[in-house]
Amino acid sequence: MGVSVTSRALDLLGAFDGEHRSLSLTDLARRAGLPLATAHRLVGELHRWGALAREPNGDYVIGRRLWQLGLLAPVQSGLRQAASPFLHDLYGTTLATVHLAVRDGLEVLYIERLAGHVSVPVVSRVGSRLPMHATGVGKVLLAYAPEEVRTEVLGRLTRITAYTVTQPARLLEQLRRVRAEGYATTGEEMSLGACSVAVPVRRGDTVVAALGMVVPDLRRQLPRLVSALQVAANGIGRTLNASVEWNSGLAGARPAAEG
Amino acid sequence: MGVSVTSRALDLLGAFDGEHRSLSLTDLARRAGLPLATAHRLVGELHRWGALAREPNGDYVIGRRLWQLGLLAPVQSGLRQAASPFLHDLYGTTLATVHLAVRDGLEVLYIERLAGHVSVPVVSRVGSRLPMHATGVGKVLLAYAPEEVRTEVLGRLTRITAYTVTQPARLLEQLRRVRAEGYATTGEEMSLGACSVAVPVRRGDTVVAALGMVVPDLRRQLPRLVSALQVAANGIGRTLNASVEWNSGLAGARPAAEG
DNA sequence: CCCCTCCTTCCATTCAACGGAAGAGGATTA
DNA sequence: TAATCCTCTTCCGTTGAATGGAAGGAGGGG
Structure with a gap:
């Protein structure tokens, strides 16, 4: 049952929250409900763009570019x-x-x-x-x-x-x-x-x-x-x-x- | 020449910067180099997820959810x-x-x-x-x-x-x-x-x-x-x-x- | 040495993305 | 009122990008 790629990529981002600021690929896939191979491909793209960054140990965190983007939001x-x-x-x-x-x-x-x-x-x-x-x-x-x-x-x-x-x-x-x-x-x-x-x-x-x-x-x-x-x-x-x-x-x- | 949907969606987000914190659909499409129909679809999805929000006048801005995500980034x-x-x-x-x-x-x-x-x-x-x-x-x-x-x-x-x-x-x-x-x-x-x-x-x-x-x-x-x-x-x-x-x-x- | 976990790559199939085109809405001008 | 010019929205037949199972590293711990 097909879901749009975009929403899948967003779901991967949505896997991060205050209690999960750093996730391994496997965790990301699990939390977003995606097959590992799919998560791998999408996470790679997010990383290449700068939406995600990698920690020394290989885990993923929200990247500097998303940080900058977020600061542009007119939140109150x-x-x-x-x-x-x-x-x-x-x-x-x-x-x-x-x-x-x-x-x-x-x-x-x-x-x-x-x-x-x-x-x-x-x-x-x-x-x-x-x-x-x-x-x-x-x-x-x-x-x-x-x-x-x-x-x-x-x-x-x-x-x-x-x-x-x-x-x-x-x-x-x-x-x-x-x-x-x-x-x-x-x-x-x-x-x-x-x-x-x-x-x-x-x-x-x-x-x-x-x-x-x-x-x-x-x-x-x-x-x-x-x-x-x-x-x-x-x-x-x-x-x-x-x-x-x-x-x-x-x-x-x-x-x-x-x- | 196909480019991945993901990167297109990200390019739409990348259209925002310090000087362009608020963009119309047309502007977004132009700045991301996408056909209007395509931009329309993708922007809709970003908006539905909360990555983008709309101002009273219909223009798009970075949404609250991206703001929250960005704040999770371990930037220094x-x-x-x-x-x-x-x-x-x-x-x-x-x-x-x-x-x-x-x-x-x-x-x-x-x-x-x-x-x-x-x-x-x-x-x-x-x-x-x-x-x-x-x-x-x-x-x-x-x-x-x-x-x-x-x-x-x-x-x-x-x-x-x-x-x-x-x-x-x-x-x-x-x-x-x-x-x-x-x-x-x-x-x-x-x-x-x-x-x-x-x-x-x-x-x-x-x-x-x-x-x-x-x-x-x-x-x-x-x-x-x-x-x-x-x-x-x-x-x-x-x-x-x-x-x-x-x-x-x-x-x-x-x-x-x-x- | 084997086993386990996590990550990466491959590739044939198929279904989601594509985007031109037409239409709707709204504002401005004649 | 109609004509013009915007920007935005919807439609739909075609196609190639996305898919994900499976197989292949890579590490590491017992």
């Missing part, structure tokens, strides 16, 4: 540009890992990140997606997401650590408080040893993103961090309103943008 | 990680645009950048390439590049602004001073209104990258900026030495990494 570029200075300020003030994220379908998509020196186990990377219910930015985005999104997410609360909130009622209550108090927190719900705070970023009345930090412990400094985050979020919002260009690509109005 | 990740905090420090201290770049073949490849609020006309973007002879980081990398690279670059000094150094002898003299004094400068050689300073980043005795800044004017603050840069560069070098992982992908030992 308006938002990122507006946010950049504020993220630096935040980082300078708190020295914590700072995140800017938007909702993409039913997940959180991290679009900017400043990594702190502090060794907190942070899972997120720019370009990675995480579940909404276990991250600070996720809870914020979920709190302000359309009803239907909330319903669907609440239906599948996967457990990640022992502290992940998996009871819909409890999460709903948390989301209510997020809306009431203006910020969300997590405590080791995504990875042990990491807590987070996050606040919404608004353009006008619409929440377009979430701004968050990851720290080893929240207890003592919560009010200070919330204030800092809110100041930054307000600044970003104001900058967004000031900028004329309505950026393309909203925070994922439809679930699962790519099919 | 060790260096970037080591440099990140120092770049922030530099930015915090000087509020100028800060650059981290490596040599890739005969060009400079920008791998990290912190954009200042200050409105200086900066051309570089992360992932972009610029000629070595007209940028601060480029002069540094050229000064420490293998003889053969220097020779080839000196052979084609293209003029970009009225101030670009295009006489081989003059550039050679500048490179000699870079090695002697430990830093390079440019004055509106790449874009009018922008000056730059840069210093080498060493791992052991090898120059593996260049660290630079762009400012509107150098005169008054040159010594201060050079000091700040050198402190940061030393810090990065020390961090690199400390880190065990020898990162893949050097600063472009061979010209033109991708064929």
Whole structure:
């Protein structure tokens, strides 16, 4: 049953993800569901073009050329540009890992990140997606997401650590408080040893993103961090309103943008 | 004369670059040298997969999925990680645009950048390439590049602004001073209104990258900026030495990494 | 030395890709 | 309103590029 070559080549690329950044030919073939000989030919072509590169051990990784291409993508570029200075300020003030994220379908998509020196186990990377219910930015985005999104997410609360909130009622209550108090927190719900705070970023009345930090412990400094985050979020919002260009690509109005 | 579908699809992607971040179907077909009907079919497939996205006006841009893929590429990740905090420090201290770049073949490849609020006309973007002879980081990398690279670059000094150094002898003299004094400068050689300073980043005795800044004017603050840069560069070098992982992908030992 | 895994090459068959041509949509001009 | 010029989309008979099973290295570990 014939599938187009193009989609097969793309499937090979799609075999890479955050957990599989380096794959052998056999792995690639297996993950893309292709016969080895076919994978061999296609991977060769991708490699020749620069889409894939080889590591010293022969495994394949995403190549420099795809990296360059990807950087041309207008992914929330308006938002990122507006946010950049504020993220630096935040980082300078708190020295914590700072995140800017938007909702993409039913997940959180991290679009900017400043990594702190502090060794907190942070899972997120720019370009990675995480579940909404276990991250600070996720809870914020979920709190302000359309009803239907909330319903669907609440239906599948996967457990990640022992502290992940998996009871819909409890999460709903948390989301209510997020809306009431203006910020969300997590405590080791995504990875042990990491807590987070996050606040919404608004353009006008619409929440377009979430701004968050990851720290080893929240207890003592919560009010200070919330204030800092809110100041930054307000600044970003104001900058967004000031900028004329309505950026393309909203925070994922439809679930699962790519099919 | 048949060419593989895969390479045609890749050629379509290759039609995008820093100056063409958004293309109509017709443009894509023209730039990739494909019949319109063929381009239409392939672009459709790329779009369906998420490699391309459409702007409101129907033009195509690089899609979110390629953006995510590209971010998985191990492009100097060790260096970037080591440099990140120092770049922030530099930015915090000087509020100028800060650059981290490596040599890739005969060009400079920008791998990290912190954009200042200050409105200086900066051309570089992360992932972009610029000629070595007209940028601060480029002069540094050229000064420490293998003889053969220097020779080839000196052979084609293209003029970009009225101030670009295009006489081989003059550039050679500048490179000699870079090695002697430990830093390079440019004055509106790449874009009018922008000056730059840069210093080498060493791992052991090898120059593996260049660290630079762009400012509107150098005169008054040159010594201060050079000091700040050198402190940061030393810090990065020390961090690199400390880190065990020898990162893949050097600063472009061979010209033109991708064929 | 044998066996196992992973990679590479080969080549006859066939099915997906091809692209010219015609049509749809939209904008601008007469 | 019609005519003209874009760019985009669809169609379909022909053909040659893609296919993948099989066989042949290459390494390496027992």
